[in-house]
Amino acid sequence: MSNLKGRGHCQSCQIRHLSIFAQLPMDRLIEIQAFQPSVVTYSADETVYYQGDASLNAFTLRKGLVKLIKTLPNGRTQIVRVLRTGDLFGFDGFAGESYNHTAIPLSEIEVCRLPLQDLTELKKQNAEIENTMMKRWIQHLREAEDMMLELGAKKAAERLASFLIRWCENNNGGWVPLPLSRAEVGELLGLTIETVSRFLSDWKRQGFLNEQRGSIQLENVDGLRKAVCANGSC
Amino acid sequence: MSNLKGRGHCQSCQIRHLSIFAQLPMDRLIEIQAFQPSVVTYSADETVYYQGDASLNAFTLRKGLVKLIKTLPNGRTQIVRVLRTGDLFGFDGFAGESYNHTAIPLSEIEVCRLPLQDLTELKKQNAEIENTMMKRWIQHLREAEDMMLELGAKKAAERLASFLIRWCENNNGGWVPLPLSRAEVGELLGLTIETVSRFLSDWKRQGFLNEQRGSIQLENVDGLRKAVCANGSC
DNA sequence: CGTCAGATTGACTAGCATCAAGGACGGTGG
DNA sequence: CCACCGTCCTTGATGCTAGTCAATCTGACG
Structure with a gap:
């Protein structure tokens, strides 16, 4: 209680x-x-x-x-x-x-x-x-x-990327606690668990970010932005 | 000016x-x-x-x-x-x-x-x-x-239906001005012109609503709701 | 070591966007 | 008054995105 x-x-x-x-x-x-x-x-x-x-x-x-x-x-x-x-x-x-x-x-x-x-x-x-x-x-x-x-106006990857960037801003490159489950990130962005997981995995493989026990590190924000928001979409 | x-x-x-x-x-x-x-x-x-x-x-x-x-x-x-x-x-x-x-x-x-x-x-x-x-x-x-x-949580048809129902509430069954183009409805609901147009056409054919020169009439709200929001989604 | 919740990954599918062609309608100018 | 034009709307065909379903993996914890 x-x-x-x-x-x-x-x-x-x-x-x-x-x-x-x-x-x-x-x-x-x-x-x-x-x-x-x-x-x-x-x-x-x-x-x-x-x-x-x-x-x-x-x-x-x-x-x-x-x-x-x-x-x-x-x-x-x-x-x-x-x-x-x-x-x-x-x-x-x-x-x-x-x-x-x-x-x-x-x-x-x-x-x-x-x-x-x-x-x-x-x-x-x-x-x-x-x-x-x-x-x-x-x-x-x-x-x-x-x-x-x-x-209303962004696609899955764009939403997730700009969410992460916002979450980690003022902390450039460092580790930031992200105490949200995949399900919760999904509920915030209107996506499913699987979609969130897939993009995060991709981006980890591409070296844009790291993750560890509820914390996240944006290793390469510009790379992420360039990969996801190619046409100025986020 | x-x-x-x-x-x-x-x-x-x-x-x-x-x-x-x-x-x-x-x-x-x-x-x-x-x-x-x-x-x-x-x-x-x-x-x-x-x-x-x-x-x-x-x-x-x-x-x-x-x-x-x-x-x-x-x-x-x-x-x-x-x-x-x-x-x-x-x-x-x-x-x-x-x-x-x-x-x-x-x-x-x-x-x-x-x-x-x-x-x-x-x-x-x-x-x-x-x-x-x-x-x-x-x-x-x-x-x-x-x-x-x-x-974040609704599908196209659900968004459009609940938008229309909200727009026309307090006016039950009567004609209500809807001075929004298809494009504008789309921009409001995060949909494309075509998707908006398709659902509206469907619903007109099924007798749920009528439309005329920028005005709309919800003929059968319950029918619309039942057809679109089957599982309590709107 | 087994269990369980959360995460990942793959295969498949539905839903909506995109592309494209044509239709309706009102406004303009001949 | 009618032909023409432009804008908005409709409809169809197609494709991609992200959802769904399902199997497996991981790590925390008893």
């Missing part, structure tokens, strides 16, 4: 600089110290919330990765986003809606559970929070648009 | 109830009457803004429809959203970003051009505006997630 680890204190929070409270000045933090959201852990086989549940809490991811998925009645699944440390999720309640997707950890995670009611208050009283949240929504919308382009 | 039609007055605006100013009480409207955004018209062969342009204005659509598109260097295009009366678009500047997509009218349109600087002021001083915008962003994000599911 999910496990209440304790109460969070914004002032001492290690990841506050990544959260929606990043821009709050210290005196504000002191003022809101009564606000002590729950810090909760989930293991990889649990679910933070299900699509359709009433959205009473938002969450800030503190440790680990989370996938947000949508599932068709027939079982086909789409990962709509992968969250990283500091990301806010589960805020559909702000629009009076229930959760639009299911949130599942990709590993053991730790989140800060923020009751929407409290968050609404804080947001009202602190323009910085409001502002940071707005910027994030716009940013997410942009990423969603980018993803629609990936899914 | 785009054509400046005059100045907008929120108090007398016919479509204000659909806009981000819908929730503003009358006394607020009177206070902000100095705010008179430009009302501008564009014809179908113009562009409101291009992906990459600096985002200095947001827009509210007053008349007509607009498509937001993203294009790959090789020319493949994805429509990421189709806008309707009252929709706000072009607000990337709020996040300090340039436009992430290109906005093109689907017909002659009329928009209200809102300088982001002014809008920021208004938003700061009127919580209702802030709130309405927040709800819309969340709603758009939800729609984007839904679209990712469509593009």
Whole structure:
């Protein structure tokens, strides 16, 4: 089961600089110290919330990765986003809606559970929070648009290549953890396990990348790009 | 060329109830009457803004429809959203970003051009505006997630059928204008003109729908659903 | 060492794209 | 008013991409 680890204190929070409270000045933090959201852990086989549940809490991811998925009645699944440390999720309640997707950890995670009611208050009283949240929504919308382009206009190899390149950017040539199974990469990109596996194998053979125990290394990004995105397709 | 039609007055605006100013009480409207955004018209062969342009204005659509598109260097295009009366678009500047997509009218349109600087002021001083915008962003994000599911997890026929059903909902059995070419429907759903045309022809022959000069009528939604979404796929 | 989940690989197939030819329709100019 | 043109749409033939099915492999773990 999910496990209440304790109460969070914004002032001492290690990841506050990544959260929606990043821009709050210290005196504000002191003022809101009564606000002590729950810090909760989930293991990889649990679910933070299900699509359709009433959205009473938002969450800030503190440790680990989370996938947000949508599932068709027939079982086909789409990962709509992968969250990283500091990301806010589960805020559909702000629009009076229930959760639009299911949130599942990709590993053991730790989140800060923020009751929407409290968050609404804080947001009202602190323009910085409001502002940071707005910027994030716009940013997410942009990423969603980018993803629609990936899914709608690119072929399998192009999608996979640009996903890997994005995943590994800012890390040029080094090893990057990729804690997604082949199935999950497939669900993210609208491909099957086999297709993902085949391309990765190909590219390993051609020396574009290496892989080891859930980590990946892009050895030759330009080569990969040239091989896959010949005509400027990614 | 785009054509400046005059100045907008929120108090007398016919479509204000659909806009981000819908929730503003009358006394607020009177206070902000100095705010008179430009009302501008564009014809179908113009562009409101291009992906990459600096985002200095947001827009509210007053008349007509607009498509937001993203294009790959090789020319493949994805429509990421189709806008309707009252929709706000072009607000990337709020996040300090340039436009992430290109906005093109689907017909002659009329928009209200809102300088982001002014809008920021208004938003700061009127919580209702802030709130309405927040709800819309969340709603758009939800729609984007839904679209990712469509593009990533459904087959051609399923995508097209659920698009048509969504387009025609709240209009059961009646004629609904569909001012999108086959090519545009394809760009929206990640399909080719031919695939769209083939399915539509099939469904017309089977009596599921009728079409006439840019309007469509879903004659037998249940039949269509049963034929296409056999296993609960849409 | 056996078991099991995930990954790989191959063979085959379905689904959709591509290429190509013709049709419908509205607009223009004689 | 009609012939011509261009644009969009339809339909058919063909081929490639990625999905499906199935067998085998790998590595982690008891």
